[in-house]
Amino acid sequence: MSRIKCVAAAAFLALSFIFPAASMAETRIRDVVDVEGVRQNDLVGYGIVVGLNGTGDSVRNSPFTEDTLSHMLERLGVNVQGEDIRPDNVAAVLVTATLPAFARNGSKIDVSVASIGDAESLEGGTLILTPLKAADNQVYAVAQGSVIVSGIDVQAQGARETRGTPTTGAIPEGASIEQEIDFDFNQRHNVVLALRSPDFTTAARIEDTINAGFGGRVATMRDPGTIDLDLSPLAGSPARVLAQIENLPVEVASPARIVIDEKSGTIVLGEDVTISKVAIAQGNISIKITESPVVSQPNPFAAGETIVLPRSEIQIGQTGDNSIALLESNTTLSQLIAGLNALGVTPQEMADIIRSMSAAGAIHAELVIR
Numbered sequence: 001m002s003r004i005k006c007v008a009a010a011a012f013l014a015l016s017f018i019f020p021a022a023s024m025a026e027t028r029i030r031d032v033v034d035v036e037g038v039r040q041n042d043l044v045g046y047g048i049v050v051g052l053n054g055t056g057d058s059v060r061n062s063p064f065t066e067d068t069l070s071h072m073l074e075r076l077g078v079n080v081q082g083e084d085i086r087p088d089n090v091a092a093v094l095v096t097a098t099l100p101a102f103a104r105n106g107s108k109i110d111v112s113v114a115s116i117g118d119a120e121s122l123e124g125g126t127l128i129l130t131p132l133k134a135a136d137n138q139v140y141a142v143a144q145g146s147v148i149v150s151g152i153d154v155q156a157q158g159a160r161e162t163r164g165t166p167t168t169g170a171i172p173e174g175a176s177i178e179q180e181i182d183f184d185f186n187q188r189h190n191v192v193l194a195l196r197s198p199d200f201t202t203a204a205r206i207e208d209t210i211n212a213g214f215g216g217r218v219a220t221m222r223d224p225g226t227i228d229l230d231l232s233p234l235a236g237s238p239a240r241v242l243a244q245i246e247n248l249p250v251e252v253a254s255p256a257r258i259v260i261d262e263k264s265g266t267i268v269l270g271e272d273v274t275i276s277k278v279a280i281a282q283g284n285i286s287i288k289i290t291e292s293p294v295v296s297q298p299n300p301f302a303a304g305e306t307i308v309l310p311r312s313e314i315q316i317g318q319t320g321d322n323s324i325a326l327l328e329s330n331t332t333l334s335q336l337i338a339g340l341n342a343l344g345v346t347p348q349e350m351a352d353i354i355r356s357m358s359a360a361g362a363i364h365a366e367l368v369i370r
Contacts, residue, residue, distance in 0.1 A: 029193075029206055030246035033227070036192035037183065041099040043141055043175075047130030048072065049113065052089040055120040055166075059085075062117030065092040072128065091119035095130050095143050097175050105180055108173035111143045121166035123149040132175060143175035185239055189232040198225030201253035209250045256365035258354060263370070265347030267354070269337070273365040275357065 048068050049056075057065040069090055070080050097111040113127060125147045132141040147169035195203055203221050210219035210229070220228045229245070231238045256272040297306045337350065345353075358367045 026249040026251050028246065029209070029248050029250050032197070032202065032250070032252055033193040033195055033206070033246075035242065035246075036194060037185070037188070038101045040101060041134050041140070041181065043097045043099055043132035043134055045095040045130045045132040045143065047093055047095055047127055047143070049091045049093050049115075049119075049122055049125035049127050049147055050089060052091060052119065052122065052125045054088050055123070056087060056089045056091040057115075057117035057119050058088070062092060062119075065090055065117055068092060091115050091122060091125065092117045093122070093127070095127065095132060095175075097132055097141060097143065099134070099140055099177070099181070102183070102185075103177050103180065105177055107177045109141060109175050109177065111171045111174040113147050113169045113171065115167040119167055121149065122147050122169045123166055125169075127171060127174070138179065140179045140181075141175040141177050143171065145171040145174040147171060186237045188238055189230070191229040191231060191238065191242065193219075193227040193229060195225045195227075197255075198223070199253050199255070200224045202250070203227060205250050205253070209248050210245055213245070213248050257368060258358075258363070258365050259368045259370070260351045260354065261370045262348070262351060265351070267337070267347060267350060270365065273363065275364070276362045 046068075048065065059066050066085055066087075069085060069087065073080050093113045093115050095111050095113055097109050099109065103109070111127075111132070113122065115122060127144055127147055130143045131139040132143055133139050148171065149166055149169040150164050193206070195206075203224050203226075206227055207219045207221040210227075211217060214234060216233065218230060218234065220230070222228055229242075231241050234241050254270050254272060256274070257270045258273060259268040260266075295306065341350075354363065355367070355369070357363045358365075
């Protein structure tokens with residue numbers, strides 16, 4: 001018990017020296033809210049990538065690739081009706097992009113390309129002119145350009161090595177915006193701010209900060225996730241006023257929450273997590289299974305078959321220190337984690353301890369397990 005307390009206190013003091021506490025940390029309003037109406041729009045399109053080095057779609061498994069290529073050639077004035085086209089350097093792809101808010105005609109945006117057939121790689125390919133549509137089925141951008149692939153696929157007669165995903169790629173600034181979204185922000189005098197993480201305390205602080213900054217009743221808290229702004233009595237355009245509002249500092253209330261990712265062994269805990277007085281006993285159980293198969297053969301010139309008989313040996317033991325650690329009510333969870341780290345406790349064992357403490361009601365925080 002004393003060893004855990006001493007090591008925990010020393011480790012906590014060392015961590016506090018490296019990372020000083022920031023109980024009054026402030027951030028800008030723009031970093032915790034979204035403005036209603038100011039949003040991105042997803043775009044998607046279907047196209048083909050040409051110029052592949054024999055790594056394209058096969059006609060048998062991807063007949064739509066041949067149909068798309070035929071239609072494209074006919075639009076370009078090449079008659080291919082009745083022809084048996086079997087290219088291996090063409091791949092059908094889906095092209096996705098994000099249309100930023102207030103994007104204007106002629107602006108460039110990045111696009112992502114992903115194969116939908118049985119192509120082996122898109123390396124060295126070029127995307128042919130592809131219209132990108134939004135949810136309203138209207139074309140807002142057109143994409144074209146050389147595909148950049150980060151993955152690699154190397155094959156030989158007796159081996160194959162793949163790194164990354166060679167069937168996906170990107171085209172930086174590969175699409176040009178052809179149609180704007182009609183949205184006149186300066187005609188709005190009532191704006192809604194939506195908190196990305198709804199919280200009563202944070203919403204109230206944002207309301208007080210905005211009203212104090214403009215000296216009037218500008219902001220009104222509707223609920224923990226929504227704040228209404230009345231910009232009509234303020235001088236200047238709504239865009240100018242909102243530029244001033246979003247840079248105001250506000251103290252964000254962080255919830256007491258613990259996130260445990262069991263796959264990677266990552267544990268993230270909030271600053272306000274506290275624990276009550278509790279006793280902890282942790283023991284490590286080791287299970288060792290040994291397989292020693294035995295071959296049984298018949299005697300010479302005797303009828304029978306050679307068989308393998310399984311021989312398994314299971315050993316169950318317990319390692320580690322099974323002493324009970326008593327944590328006082330003024331011990332913080334960060335001190336406990338630092339002490340367990342100093343004693344060499346694995347992340348999986350640490351997660352089990354935190355989960356058990358939460359089940360016992362000793363941890364006052366929301367526990368999120370992924």
